[in-house]
Amino acid sequence: DAGVTQSPTHLIKTRGQQVTLRCSPKSGHDTVSWYQQALGQGPQFIFQYYEEEERQRGNFPDRFSGHQFPNYSSELNVNALLLGDSALYLCASSFRDTQGETQYFGPGTRLLVL
């Protein structure tokens, strides 16, 4: 039973560039959430996708956008990269969106913006 997978594992970009991160959910899961974890901090919620729609969004600018595909996989896009976007980006999957439903995380993508 494959867990949550993310690609790439590491990425280096320069300011102003655009980046796409990818996530495949755990088998049987249909909901994908994205989090940003800056160095030394806890993860911050970016947004969540369910049935190919963005369900809820955290306090992130419109430069952060996403997509969910019919097979439940998801992409996170960040435009006009800033130095402050350097972080670990974590994808989490879950089944539906019920109280108590556990989110399982992938290994993350480490993004460095120079």
Add this chain to the structure above:
Amino acid sequence: AQKITQTQPGMFVQEKEAVTLDCTYDTSDQSYGLFWYKQPSSGEMIFLIYQGSYDEQNATEGRYSLNFQKARKSANLVISASQLGDSAMYFCAMRGPFRGGYNKLIFGAGTRLAVHP
């Protein structure tokens, strides 16, 4: 506003001893869930244990137990018989309902645990 507070930036424990990691939370909701995750240096967040706000008994998962004190709004993680592999960052998190949906997890700042032989 919902908030998770972890007041211990770092903790250390001797191998085979028990350790308690503190977590307090703030919410006006009656229905919510509390989670603990472990994050090794590799970065992946590993789910450890879950406690629902209406659960009357403290959750347990193997060597992990959650000391849930609802009136004090605390959800401390107890690790029994610590192992060297327990050395990692530990995050307490809370989930919904927030603004009508259960959607997001709110995390604390984390506690770094070091297990000494």
